[in-house]
Amino acid sequence: MPKKIISVGKKIWATMTGWLKKFWSNFRDVPLISWLVAFSVTVALEIFIGQALARMVGLSKPPALFGVALVLDNPAKFLSAIIYMILVYGLPVGVIAYLTKGVGNQIAEWLLQFPLLLTSVVHLLLIYGVMHYWTSISDYRLLVARLAMISIIVTLSLNVVNGYMGEFSCSHPGFMALGAYVSSIFTVLLFVTDNRFGDALLPAFLGPFMFPVSLVLGGFVSAAGALLVAIPSFRTRGDYLAIISLAFMFIVKSLFENLEVVGGARGISNQPDYANLWTIFVWTVLAIWIINNFVRSTMGKALNAVRDGELAASAMTVNTQKTKMVAFLFAAFWAGIGGGLFAHVIRYINPGTFGIRKLAEVLAMVYFGGLNSVTGSIVGAVGFSLISEALRPLDIFKWIFIPIMLILIMIYRPTGLIAFREFDVAQLFQPKGKKDEEGVDHAAA
Amino acid sequence: MPLLEVSNMTHFFGGLRAVHAYNLEIEPGQIRGLIGPNGAGKTTIFNLITGIYDPTEGEILLEGKTIKGREPNKIASRGLGRTFQTLRLWRHMSVIDHIKLGRYSKLDYGLPGAFFSTPRRLREEEKTTKIAMDLLELVGLPETADQLVTNLPYGAQRRVELARALATEPKILFLDEPTAGMNPEELIDMMKIIREVHQELDLAIFLIEHRMKVVMDLCELIQTLDFGEVIAEGTPDDIRNDPKVIDAYLGKEVSV
Numbered sequence: 152m153p154k155k156i157i158s159v160g161k162k163i164w165a166t167m168t169g170w171l172k173k174f175w176s177n178f179r180d181v182p183l184i185s186w187l188v189a190f191s192v193t194v195a196l197e198i199f200i201g202q203a204l205a206r207m208v209g210l211s212k213p214p215a216l217f218g219v220a221l222v223l224d225n226p227a228k229f230l231s232a233i234i235y236m237i238l239v240y241g242l243p244v245g246v247i248a249y250l251t252k253g254v255g256n257q258i259a260e261w262l263l264q265f266p267l268l269l270t271s272v273v274h275l276l277l278i279y280g281v282m283h284y285w286t287s288i289s290d291y292r293l294l295v296a297r298l299a300m301i302s303i304i305v306t307l308s309l310n311v312v313n314g315y316m317g318e319f320s321c322s323h324p325g326f327m328a329l330g331a332y333v334s335s336i337f338t339v340l341l342f343v344t345d346n347r348f349g350d351a352l353l354p355a356f357l358g359p360f361m362f363p364v365s366l367v368l369g370g371f372v373s374a375a376g377a378l379l380v381a382i383p384s385f386r387t388r389g390d391y392l393a394i395i396s397l398a399f400m401f402i403v404k405s406l407f408e409n410l411e412v413v414g415g416a417r418g419i420s421n422q423p424d425y426a427n428l429w430t431i432f433v434w435t436v437l438a439i440w441i442i443n444n445f446v447r448s449t450m451g452k453a454l455n456a457v458r459d460g461e462l463a464a465s466a467m468t469v470n471t472q473k474t475k476m477v478a479f480l481f482a483a484f485w486a487g488i489g490g491g492l493f494a495h496v497i498r499y500i501n502p503g504t505f506g507i508r509k510l511a512e513v514l515a516m517v518y519f520g521g522l523n524s525v526t527g528s529i530v531g532a533v534g535f536s537l538i539s540e541a542l543r544p545l546d547i548f549k550w551i552f553i554p555i556m557l558i559l560i561m562i563y564r565p566t567g568l569i570a571f572r573e574f575d576v577a578q579l580f581q582p583k584g585k586k587d588e589e590g591v592d593h594a595a596a
Numbered sequence: 597m598p599l600l601e602v603s604n605m606t607h608f609f610g611g612l613r614a615v616h617a618y619n620l621e622i623e624p625g626q627i628r629g630l631i632g633p634n635g636a637g638k639t640t641i642f643n644l645i646t647g648i649y650d651p652t653e654g655e656i657l658l659e660g661k662t663i664k665g666r667e668p669n670k671i672a673s674r675g676l677g678r679t680f681q682t683l684r685l686w687r688h689m690s691v692i693d694h695i696k697l698g699r700y701s702k703l704d705y706g707l708p709g710a711f712f713s714t715p716r717r718l719r720e721e722e723k724t725t726k727i728a729m730d731l732l733e734l735v736g737l738p739e740t741a742d743q744l745v746t747n748l749p750y751g752a753q754r755r756v757e758l759a760r761a762l763a764t765e766p767k768i769l770f771l772d773e774p775t776a777g778m779n780p781e782e783l784i785d786m787m788k789i790i791r792e793v794h795q796e797l798d799l800a801i802f803l804i805e806h807r808m809k810v811v812m813d814l815c816e817l818i819q820t821l822d823f824g825e826v827i828a829e830g831t832p833d834d835i836r837n838d839p840k841v842i843d844a845y846l847g848k849e850v851s852v
Contacts, residue, residue, distance in 0.1 A: 450707075456697050
């Protein structure tokens with residue numbers, strides 16, 4: 152009897168995935184630009200009729216994050232949320248993407264004759280536009296979007312060490328803390344009048360212009376901290392880096408807990424609100440661009456060589472010590488930038504923020520998204536941030552659900568969702584559908 | 597002046613004397629062989645000269661300058677390329693990237709180039725790709741450039757390793773059992789490629805080999821090693837008839 156049930160279940164599963172595949176094949180040849188257009192229409196739709204529509208299906212306001220939080224709060228609203236999501240997101244996106252794919256492909260084709268920079272700018276502006284208006288509906292969305300983008304920076308930088316270089320570093324929260332504290336001290340000291348650091352030293356209008364300086368400063372301090380970890384641990388291979396970097400994280404945390412000058416365990420607050428959506432967007436794009444440049448260059452490929460065979464790398468003239476050192480400091484720099492942005496989004500930091508839970512989060516994003524892959528890190532950071540936010544109403548059960556999800560991913564895709572794939576921007580913007588090329592799945596190989 | 601000169605090199609692993617008073621002189625363009633039974637210390641000699649181990653005693657000169665105790669990557673960029681007995685390829689990397697990495701020390705776009713795609717970097721990467729393609733052509737694998745190296749058959753992987761070593765622009769090439777584990781066809785291909793490489797790039801080659809046919813055909817001079825000491829040195833014909841060599845391989849007749 153149970154055998155029969157299982158076989159029927161399998162059949163249903165097979166037909167369902169078959170349908171999904173067939174359904175998806177209609178969208179295979181939709182270029183990125185059409186998707187972006189479809190999403191911008193959807194966002195406009197939500198802005199103009201979202202409120203009315205939400206009322207109509209029995210919700211008090213448009214659900215902030217795809218309605219998951221709403222449903223978990225009140226399961227009776229399940230149907231309403233689904234209807235809303237389909238009417239505002241599912242249906243319009245699908246229809247418009249499908250309808251505009253011809254035009255979209257023509258535009259993408261036409262854009263090919265221009266330099267890649269221009270095409271990138273067009274796409275980035277569209278992405279930013281969609282995000283800007285999507286987040287304009289609620290402050291909560293804005294916060295989630297900004298934190299998700301910061302997660303991308305941090306995850307990507309950790310992937311350089313844990314994925315591309317194949318070491319296991321645990322000190323990223325420590326680097327984030329260094330960046331967050333340094334940039335916070337910089338901006339609060341110079342541009343904010345408060346009772347910790349006294350009067351503002353410079354006029355406030357200079358603040359936004361000096362903000363990048365404070366971030367870069369934080370990044371460099373993080374990199375200097377990374378040097379402390381790198382010198383003793385890169386003489387050998389294996390678990391030493393994991394242990395030393397974990398120790399480093401705790402050292403940084405207790406350092407700030409005991410430094411009364413910067414608030415001790417109470418931390419620093421009153422950071423000016425410099426980290427708005429577009430600032431973070433620019434920094435995220437910059438991080439992706441630079442890190443992707445690095446890992447795709449022959450110098451960056453040396454990291455993979457060190458990971459997969461250090462002896463052979465050194466016999467091929469690769470200076471393995473220098474390579475590891477540079478990558479580690481580089482990763483710490485970006486973690487510092489991420490920390491600085493984080494401090495100016497939350498506008499309050501304390502040492503407790505940069506503890507073991509943050510570490511678990513960042514590691515989960517890296518391994519969820521996929522090792523050795525920029526796309527994987529982006530997917531991992533955004534996906535994990537959204538899931539984690541959506542499950543917030545579950546409270547403590549969230550930390551049961553998320554680990555189970557991670558365990559399942561580790562079992563079925565040990566290197567993460569999208570691992571060992573190169574992030575080629577030019578390919579991303581290309582018109583689709585002419586030649587149907589399937590990406591080779593290295594993760595499964 | 598010989599290209600590579602090793603004099604009186606001795607190495608101990610703890611109390612074990614792995615190599616004793618080893619001498620070697622290689623002239624430009626020479627092909628030399630090193631043979632000996634298992635465990636004689638052949639690969640140890642390779643590792644000592646290429647800087648993976650630091651010899652306990654002795655001197656190693658490359659073009660008259662010492663390379664003893666230098667880091668492997670420095671020695672490699674001074675013109676001493678090598679392959680490994682067990683393949684040491686990078687399993688997640690494509691064939692072309694393997695060969696491009698051999699050019700690591702020749703790239704000088706520096707960190708700015710690595711972080712931002714500067715025109716200089718694009719230029720150098722393009723040049724490197726071209727050189728790598730030429731080398732792939734030389735070893736007969738141009739169509740595999742974008743494949744993952746682990747998807748190639750064994751013989752092809754060996755050739756990728758050879759091309760990778762050639763990308764470092766060696767003046768002298770160390771081949772550690774280049775035909776180990778190959779079938780007869782692959783073996784003949786490999787020997788042909790070694791000959792071609794030798795002629796076209798005018799390299800000196802120093803190789804370890806177990807298959808007598810390969811050593812006898814390729815090498816001008818052969819050293820025989822047993823228990824870390826050279827027991828015979830000479831042309832293939834000398835070696836073939838040397839009683840000490842026969843003893844080392846087959847054992848002595850015991851007089852009752």
